[in-house]
Amino acid sequence: MRVALGVSYNGHAYNGWQSQLSGNTIQDKLEAALGRFATHAVGTLCAGRTDSGVHGLMQVVHFDTPLRRPDASWVRGTNTFLPPDIAVQWARHVPPGFHARGSATARRYAYVLLQSPVRPSVDAGRVGWVYHPLDGDAMRQAASALLGEHDFTSFRASACQAKSPVKTLQRIDISCNRPSAPHPELGWGSCYWRFEFEANAFLHHMIRNIMGCLVAIGMGKQPADWMQQVLQARSRNAAAPTFSPDGLYFLGPVYDASWNLPDRTPPFDWLP
Structure with missing residues (x-):
């Protein structure tokens, strides 16, 4: 069986x-x-x-x-x-x-990133953290450059064992969930950012390396079109450092409906 x-x-x-x-x-x-x-x-x-x-x-x-x-x-x-x-x-x-x-026809991941003047506590180890407000529009513009079939060498770990760096990234969704009121002294509030990725397959550290670039752009350290430059460089040295694993979740594979398998579990409803 x-x-x-x-x-x-x-x-x-x-x-x-x-x-x-x-x-x-x-x-x-x-x-x-x-x-x-x-x-x-x-x-x-x-x-x-x-x-x-x-x-x-x-x-x-x-x-x-x-x-x-x-x-x-x-x-x-x-x-x-x-x-x-x-x-x-x-x-x-x-x-x-x-x-x-x-x-599996595709695989899905989510990265949950806490934007807050205070580090994570009860959710420590379960979310990434950034101490600066992020520009969602800039990150979405940058992410659009990655959609489709590309050589993702710039986002590939040196230990990656994949036979080819060419993958097809089908979807990147970026949203700000559960935003709080602005901090009285800083003028900006906390937010749980959720980044969802779907592709036919992923390279080793690919999402964490993309996240490093998206956060750099969201913080204003790089312009949105820098992502296209990183992609075209086909060099790991062109991208930002690998981001923390804490907020990365494997949402699971996608299968043809003929296999009659569930596509979600109760923990999906807990994730911010």
């Missing part, structure tokens, strides 16, 4: 998704829990690996097992053995032709 799972996690305490000798990764914790519940070793394949500190609202994995158990049993049973910051949200039996990575 092939089973697909939707998994959510707070990545702050872990060394990313992919299994490591330390055992302190999301994949290691999930496979250990699955093995205890299934009483046999379980290896998983995911839709998209996330880095250290990056969170997941709906990572999708698949695995094969000889066991026949109800979908709900895979959810409750696996969660019994998972740490409190990782949870299986749903389970589905899928045809043997389904592949968590290969069947």
